[in-house]
Amino acid sequence: MHAYRTHTCAQLTKDDVDQSVRLSGWVHNKRDHGGVLFVDLRDHYGITQIVADSDSEALPVLEKLKLESVVTIDGTVKARDAAAVNANLPTGEIEVFARSIEVQSRASDLPLIVNSAEDYPEDIRLKYRFVDLRRERVHANIMLRNQVIQSLRRRMTDQGFSEFQTPILGASSPEGARDYLVPSRLHAGRFYALPQAPQMFKQLLMVAGFDRYFQIAPCFRDEDLRADRSPEFYQLDFEMSFVTQEDVFNTIEPVLAGVFEEFSGGKSVTPAGEFPRIPYAEAMLKYGSDKPDLRNPLIISDVTEHFTSSGFGLFEKIVGGGGRVRVIPAPNTHEKSRKFFDEMNDWARKEGFAGLGYVTRKQGEFGGPIAKNHGTEGMEKLYAELGLGENDGLFFAAGKEKDAAKLAGAARTRVAEELGLIEEGCFKFCWIVDFPMFEWDEDLKKVDFSHNPFSMPQGEMEALETQDPLDIKAWQYDIVCNGYELSSGAIRNHKPEIMYKAFALAGYSQEEVDANFSGMIEAFKLGAPPHGGSAPGIDRIVMLLADEPNIREVIAFPMNQRAQDLMMGAPSVVSPKQLRELNIQLSPKAREATEAARSGESTDMNTNATVRDEDPQAQDG
RNA sequence: GCGGGUGUAGCUCAGUUGGUUAGAGUAUCGGCCUGUCACGCCGAGGGUCGCGGGUUCGAGUCCCGUCACUCGCGCCA
Numbered sequence: 058m059h060a061y062r063t064h065t066c067a068q069l070t071k072d073d074v075d076q077s078v079r080l081s082g083w084v085h086n087k088r089d090h091g092g093v094l095f096v097d098l099r100d101h102y103g104i105t106q107i108v109a110d111s112d113s114e115a116l117p118v119l120e121k122l123k124l125e126s127v128v129t130i131d132g133t134v135k136a137r138d139a140a141a142v143n144a145n146l147p148t149g150e151i152e153v154f155a156r157s158i159e160v161q162s163r164a165s166d167l168p169l170i171v172n173s174a175e176d177y178p179e180d181i182r183l184k185y186r187f188v189d190l191r192r193e194r195v196h197a198n199i200m201l202r203n204q205v206i207q208s209l210r211r212r213m214t215d216q217g218f219s220e221f222q223t224p225i226l227g228a229s230s231p232e233g234a235r236d237y238l239v240p241s242r243l244h245a246g247r248f249y250a251l252p253q254a255p256q257m258f259k260q261l262l263m264v265a266g267f268d269r270y271f272q273i274a275p276c277f278r279d280e281d282l283r284a285d286r287s288p289e290f291y292q293l294d295f296e297m298s299f300v301t302q303e304d305v306f307n308t309i310e311p312v313l314a315g316v317f318e319e320f321s322g323g324k325s326v327t328p329a330g331e332f333p334r335i336p337y338a339e340a341m342l343k344y345g346s347d348k349p350d351l352r353n354p355l356i357i358s359d360v361t362e363h364f365t366s367s368g369f370g371l372f373e374k375i376v377g378g379g380g381r382v383r384v385i386p387a388p389n390t391h392e393k394s395r396k397f398f399d400e401m402n403d404w405a406r407k408e409g410f411a412g413l414g415y416v417t418r419k420q421g422e423f424g425g426p427i428a429k430n431h432g433t434e435g436m437e438k439l440y441a442e443l444g445l446g447e448n449d450g451l452f453f454a455a456g457k458e459k460d461a462a463k464l465a466g467a468a469r470t471r472v473a474e475e476l477g478l479i480e481e482g483c484f485k486f487c488w489i490v491d492f493p494m495f496e497w498d499e500d501l502k503k504v505d506f507s508h509n510p511f512s513m514p515q516g517e518m519e520a521l522e523t524q525d526p527l528d529i530k531a532w533q534y535d536i537v538c539n540g541y542e543l544s545s546g547a548i549r550n551h552k553p554e555i556m557y558k559a560f561a562l563a564g565y566s567q568e569e570v571d572a573n574f575s576g577m578i579e580a581f582k583l584g585a586p587p588h589g590g591s592a593p594g595i596d597r598i599v600m601l602l603a604d605e606p607n608i609r610e611v612i613a614f615p616m617n618q619r620a621q622d623l624m625m626g627a628p629s630v631v632s633p634k635q636l637r638e639l640n641i642q643l644s645p646k647a648r649e650a651t652e653a654a655r656s657g658e659s660t661d662m663n664t665n666a667t668v669r670d671e672d673p674q675a676q677d678g
Numbered sequence: 679g680c681g682g683g684u685g686u687a688g689c690u691c692a693g694u695u696g697g698u699u700a701g702a703g704u705a706u707c708g709g710c711c712u713g714u715c716a717c718g719c720c721g722a723g724g725g726u727c728g729c730g731g732g733u734u735c736g737a738g739u740c741c742c743g744u745c746a747c748u749c750g751c752g753c754c755a
Contacts (some may be wrong), residue, residue: 104736120720141714141715167689175689175704176690178689181689253755283749407681509755
């Protein structure tokens, strides 16, 4: 007999009755009736009920054992009486009568309970993540993640992509997010940078002639966190040679639609080949966002023209100053109280906007200060143009174009949520296309790249030479699903002369380009195919499929919002010897902070991870 | 860096207008219980009300500051 098990905890059925079996697992739950004891024994696969009574030598041991201890049970499979069958359990028709027990690992008091769905504070869950991960929901999320990755891999290899690894210790480059840096021991004062994405390497793989690359690539960005953002995350990074934007779309739509259909649990998914394509400018106008949630039926309109002259002085003034007025319909709000509208305005102010105006309409009657001042005739004209009905309210976002769009976008979401208009049970994909190549940098008062500088401008050299830089579009595209940006990609600029020209428009000299991007530029001078790709975010995909509110629920060992690993105690203080080897000296401020951590001056609960560091019990060698 | 929310027993939470000894469930410990599957019953222990200061005869409750977690803005594709 195997040392630990003959079956898993999900395997035994009525067909196995009377068999002698050996099971191993965690003590999930106990029900002690004095003379008879029931134990739910759990492993990765499932739960089997173990029974022990006074005839069993296992009884006194199990009685004393705490939950989550690990045991091996030798016993006999018994059929349960009809009345005792548990229909909720795949193994519910049988139980195992324990003849003997071996305790593999004795658990002490638990910081959180595995057999309950109760929510625990996230810092406790993260500190004891190995226990948290035993719980049904998180365990299932991590398994879902595994399946999604397997499926993505299969779908990519089926389409002729090859998987390659790229370096983790790379060179820092000036554009993009803040790099995580790793000091070099052999080269004093120099640093490696962890990849924000394997961008240059995947392009160089195309230059190297591999034609179709993909990788489940770890990416690192040292920026502040959000619910859908972690400092380290994974992308389905891919790149293809000799392709147009259309080819990239046709390749990746079936992969994403396919994997979503496979794991959506019955939710509808935008079919491959039917992802709507929304130009960036249109997205900003109609949805107030470059990652619109298409489950939200509300569409923003620009009504600036109606307020060039208006009794409503505030809007007239904004319009006169070059600003825009955008509106968000609030359908069928005739029965909403004034409070509803006022609270929307309060919300907008709390969000840092100047305020959200509104017009109410009940049985054709307009209400609210904007309607009063603008006049019934003007309002009717506006409503007719927008196709609004006699019971539809209207919210107004006014200001500089960027601010008005942003407020309108936030209000569109808020209004739809308040009115329950967001369609449920679906994944709605779209492409955002035609991103501007350049934008005006208000701080530096100059033209700068609005996205990745390696994207090919639409119209290529001719566009750069003849058009206003701010009018030039890039072959740059995002995939958006339910309001989340899942992927960003581009057809790359593989021509050095266009690269130099594009950088020149953004104010960078050829020498600067050569200095910062020498590898790429050199490569493009030695025979580079036209190529493009994208990189869907794996964590966000799994988060959406698992219907979780944040990315940490689908990461086995996530960091908290301050980029700490509460379980392992990262980032940690290192020894003076390590620092000396790296030729690194701490600043006085850093010395003070690390001294405080060492002497345990700070006694708040978040130093617990560090305390655990020093607990030999907690070290796993 | 900024704004919102939260912080009361190991955990989940209640705690009235500022008023007696801060409660419940769960977990833990002890006792009882031979068919449970969220087993049940009896009992016990467990509290710096995040921390510091203030107002007050009196603060879990009000005020100021601060810390932690979290959501968002800035930042970031």
